[in-house]
Amino acid sequence: xxxxxxxxxxxxxxxxxxxxxxxxxxxxxxxxxxxxxxxxxxxxxxxxxxxxxxxxxxxxxxxxxxxxxxxxxxxxxxxxxxxxxxxxxxxxxxxxxxxxxxxxxxxxxxxxxxxxxxxxxxxxxxxxxxxxxxxxxxxxxxxxxxxxxxxxxxxxxxxxxxxxxxxxxxxxxxxxxxxxxxxxxxxxxxxxxxxxxxxxxxxxxxxxxxxxxxxxxxxxxxxxxxxxxxxxxxxxxxxxxxxxxxxxxxxxxxxxxxxxxxxxxxxxxxxxxxxxxxxxxxxxxxxxxxxxxxxxxxxxxxxxxxxxxxxxxxxxxxxxxxxxxxxxxxxxx
Numbered sequence: 001x002x003x004x005x006x007x008x009x010x011x012x013x014x015x016x017x018x019x020x021x022x023x024x025x026x027x028x029x030x031x032x033x034x035x036x037x038x039x040x041x042x043x044x045x046x047x048x049x050x051x052x053x054x055x056x057x058x059x060x061x062x063x064x065x066x067x068x069x070x071x072x073x074x075x076x077x078x079x080x081x082x083x084x085x086x087x088x089x090x091x092x093x094x095x096x097x098x099x100x101x102x103x104x105x106x107x108x109x110x111x112x113x114x115x116x117x118x119x120x121x122x123x124x125x126x127x128x129x130x131x132x133x134x135x136x137x138x139x140x141x142x143x144x145x146x147x148x149x150x151x152x153x154x155x156x157x158x159x160x161x162x163x164x165x166x167x168x169x170x171x172x173x174x175x176x177x178x179x180x181x182x183x184x185x186x187x188x189x190x191x192x193x194x195x196x197x198x199x200x201x202x203x204x205x206x207x208x209x210x211x212x213x214x215x216x217x218x219x220x221x222x223x224x225x226x227x228x229x230x231x232x233x234x235x236x237x238x239x240x241x242x243x244x245x246x247x248x249x250x251x252x253x254x255x256x257x258x259x260x261x262x263x264x265x266x267x268x269x270x271x272x273x274x275x276x277x278x279x280x281x282x283x284x285x286x287x288x289x290x291x292x293x294x295x296x297x298x299x300x301x302x303x304x305x306x307x308x309x310x311x312x313x314x315x316x317x318x319x320x321x322x323x324x325x326x327x328x329x330x331x332x333x
Contacts, residue, residue, distance in 0.1 A: 052112055056098065065092040067136055074131035086126045089137060090119070096138055097122055100145050104153060113156075114149050121148030171208040174198060255320070263315050270294055270301075271308050278305065
């Protein structure tokens with residue numbers, strides 16, 4: 001996508017997030033003309049302003065799209081980069097986002113926040129949709145919308161994240177439902193049975209149960225309720241090493257960095273790109289993105305990456321004789 005098109009597309013995102021254009025000059029004039037009595041009446045209105053209902057009413061203004069219209073618009077955007085076509089695809093599916101967001105309203109009360117995240121996922125779906133694969137756009141977009149909503153819930157459920165792995169995310173949404181189902185059928189929802197039914201480890205069930213049942217607690221909270229009393233932080237162990245251990249750790253890190261740089265010089269072609277853009281990058285490329293770059297499959301990139309990790313491990317073990325247990329995990333995709 002060209003730079004100008006990308007900027008127009010991002011502008012379209014903002015318009016979707018706030019589909020009600022407001023004339024600031026008109027609003028200012030109206031505010032100046034209000035008398036104190038008028039303001040008082042607005043603040044004590046019998047029917048308060050409901051932003052959710054206003055949003056739902058506004059998105060009904062956008063007509064739904066037929067399968068033929070969806071396909072035509074998707075082709076126009078993919079082939080010619082027409083921003084108007086992308087905009088119509090998004091606005092024609094805003095009600096789909098609301099429907100999906102309602103499924104997660106029990107986990108996160110603010111429906112409008114979920115809708116906003118879902119709208120961003122909808123925009124991503126437009127960016128990545130291929131109209132030639134024989135799949136309708138809503139069927140494809142639902143996965144992007146749901147992914148953005150779930151990520152938002154997991155990141156904002158509490159101050160401390162409670163679900164960072166795939167298994168934890170599965171437990172976050174399904175643990176309580178599975179426990180209620182087993183109880184309704186007369187079974188005791190023990191961690192072993194829950195883990196077996198959900199396809200996760202028993203210790204993961206126990207850990208998630210503890211996380212969901214516990215509340216966030218600041219380490220600066222006074223233990224006795226008195227502001228001058230000791231806090232939890234006063235009783236936490238200091239895991240910081242001694243000065244000698246810190247120096248040794250820094251020297252070891254520098255040595256590893258030097259060996260990694262030397263190893264990188266031995267790589268060429270695809271391996272060099274995978275090493276730099278995936279294994280070492282702060283924001284690594286996906287397997288699919290690297291595969292598209294070299295016109296190879298995602299599985300082939302995974303095989304090359306696996307072979308590269310083994311080569312790196314063998315190299316470090318050979319160069320660092322005292323390094324016996326090395327886990328080269330890096331990123332997962």
